[in-house]
Amino acid sequence: MTNPQSFFGFGSALVLLALVGAAPAPAQRSTARSWRDEVRRLRDAAVVLPARRPRPARVATTLATTIAESEPNNTVPTADSVGLGDRATGVVNPAGDVDTWFVDLTAGQFLSVDVDAAQVGSPLDATLELIAPDGTTSLAFNDDFDGFDSRISYRVPQSGRYYVVIRAFGAAGGPGLTYAINFDKVTCPVVGTEQEPNDNPGTAAPVGIGDSGSGEICPHDDNPAGDVDYWAFTARAGTTLELDVDAAALGLLVDPVIALYASDGTTQLAFNDDQDGADSRLQYSIITTGTYYATVADAAGSGNPFPYIFHFRSITPGPGDPITVRAQALGRPLGLAVGNTGDLFVGDLTGNRVVRVSGQGEVTTFATGIPTPQGLAFDAFGNLLVASTDGAVYRVTPQGQATRFITDAGIPLWIAVAPDGRIWLTDLSDRSLRRYGSTGQFEARFDATTVGGSGPGPVAIGPSGEPYFSQGTEIWKLANGELRRVLTSAFVIWAFAFDVAGNMYAPAPAAGRIQLFDATGAIVADTFAIGPDAPQAVAFGRDATGATVARLFATDTRVGRVFEVNPAGVAHPGQPVGYVAPPFPLDVAAANLLGGGGLSAADLQYLDALGNHNGRYDVGDLQAYLRTVGGLPGARSNR
């Protein structure tokens, strides 16, 4: 941790101080990135803090000498000399100009090379490169750190002459592209409210709920992998915390990550990266009163030090709080579907598998071999459909056997089954919504490029049987072939669910909460549940008969768990999930096929849709109906 004034200048320090003392920062609108990128991020993100390259940092404090460049200095042999503590100046001119400097260093020193150009009004967008004593090996590179200005912090492994090369981005050049480079050693004096060393729970800096701590991530400390700042606080059971770090918000191109640990200091309870742009924020419901630990670290491992402000807040719970964890250690659970006996089926992004969570919380592997399972839904026959990043929708039998089922969609992300048995999926490859018959025949494609955002993503079936989908911060529906916006949120909405009243429960992972909207899209509870870390998919539970109940479950992907919101806050049972058998018996369906009548035109259309979709009701459709309702000899009902 260092003095902010030496790092940012006085103005920035005022901003930092103002922020430290400020009330909770206003919510920042989340940016909808592509669904595919988001899934990749979820899948690849480490549960534990990422390892980082041990590269050091900074910092020029008192500059002894200013040295002007001497052209030609475009190559290592013609490099200009500079020493630690010096300030080098020059001009990148003409276009394509390269200025090379050398500095002699001793093994173990932390070199800080910091460009001042754009920050002081130069039009130069600099890039920096550090080259080893052999004159050719590139050790580090940086383009932008302080805005367009570059910085490299590097721990020198061996004594020798090192070279620093400055160029203009895009090989630009001109007489006005002036710069200064500050050469110094990285130092990390203790400033702010943290107290280095604080790299483990035993040395954590104390902080209170409602306060903000300040510090700096600086590699020059006792942690060889880079700085991790620990903070310790006491929290009461029933409290929902929000931990919020501001660093990028201070104007730096940095990427802080935060984590929350249990009282043992090692069990990670929550983790977040990039909830607010590059900055991080998480919420967590405290179940047991005790001491907890929160950490700040550098996700990118750039080696450059940066200051931060860490807010510790108690936030007001919603009607769905507190949450109850039903299963954990699930890898990266994303998609969620509820079986007809109430078991939860969860896609694990990292395990290429689907797990089943029983009502008692027992977790078993249900199906394997499905690459990066995303959206899950049960089809009309009781098979589980799983959209995979390998471009296919898999069909998993009740026995757990998975086969590729729908293969003509480009990049299927999410999937839902309507009450008529039809299958709806969103295709990222062309931003479309696609409809299939219950047995997988392609029926129609609906272009959704006009909805903007990230295009159609998670999809759910509304009370009237129409498909609704999130395009990022908005939910749209397809009605009578036309796309209509239903609601707009301040946050990116993932896989939402309906209750029988038409209310929408929308998980906003970037905000760490579930929001509740009514059927018109009006907000009912901005914070329906704040307990999750980053809820991704919600689904209503079902009882042993398959009836949907007033219990809402969700995946909390980044922390590998499935939780249930407080059922006392769920006013209505969920919308019946997926296929709903029409109210006519088998004998009537068969008699109608044999000329006996008894079914409406809608019934016949339904039966055809369930079967072979050839425009009329025939014996193939009867077969499909028998299969669906368990009417084939020896078959059990798929309902």
Place this chain on the structure above:
Amino acid sequence: MSRPRWIFAMVAALSVGSACSDNPTSGSARAGTLTLRLTTPHADDGAMTFEVSGAPIDSATAVNASLRLFTRRVGGSTMLGAVVGNLANGAVVTLHVPDVGAAAGYTATVLEVADREDALRPSLAGYALTAAP
């Protein structure tokens, strides 16, 4: 006539009488069963509708428990049926008729066939259904 020859003659007479009762021209009908046998060019038939007509039918049942049969009468001597399951060459339905001697008078016709993936066969070429004892 010795005793064994007398017994043989009685058995023979009874046998001749029984055979004569199957003759439709005899005027004495005998209730019994006929079997509908399917001839199919495919190995993956999953469902079929059919029609049997020509003589009265009391009832019909699937030949085994792996098949599901639905029937509907149309008039006095016509029955429509749908049978679902893994169909193959051979017996599919048992007809219970009031006069098995009238087997030759029954006409059985395949109306529709679907494969096991619910797709309707576009052609019924190669299909046949026969009713016989």
